[in-house]
Amino acid sequence: MGETFRVRIASESLVFSSAHFITFAGNVCERLHGHNYRLACEISGPLDENRYVVDFVALRTILRGLVDELDHRVLLPTEHPTIRVTATDRSVEAVFEDRRWEFPRGDCLLIPLANTTAELLARYLGERLLAALDERHGFRPEQIQVEVDECAGQWGIWRFSSTTD
16 A cells, blocks of 8 residues: 655635526526635645645645636636527626626636536636646646635535546
């Protein structure tokens, strides 16, 4: 049995305030509302030549950039089967059945998700983190876990493993 090393970041600086709405039970759509989300991340893998799994500064910098993109935005899913999102240079329109919302374009983040749940936001952020770590540092962790807390203890968690254990 070998050793396992993990690093975890759950900093007060990794927060974002965003508005969203989700659908459930087929045709129920929540009212537009907001959360003060918190992000945490854990990465597992062997120690590198510096004797760490990943540089905390590099990891924190990437995570901070990701949360900055979501902060003070309306999060809209572009792959939802019944919410139609249309964007121009000036505005974004979201339509669900007989409900319609219009927002200034700069206030929105259109995300390729089926729904803006905490679970899918965790996966979205995790996949973006994996891509950034690979692109900027040539690093692909053995395992990654990204956690999105939408309401003081309500966590959506995504875990990815590049190994087949």
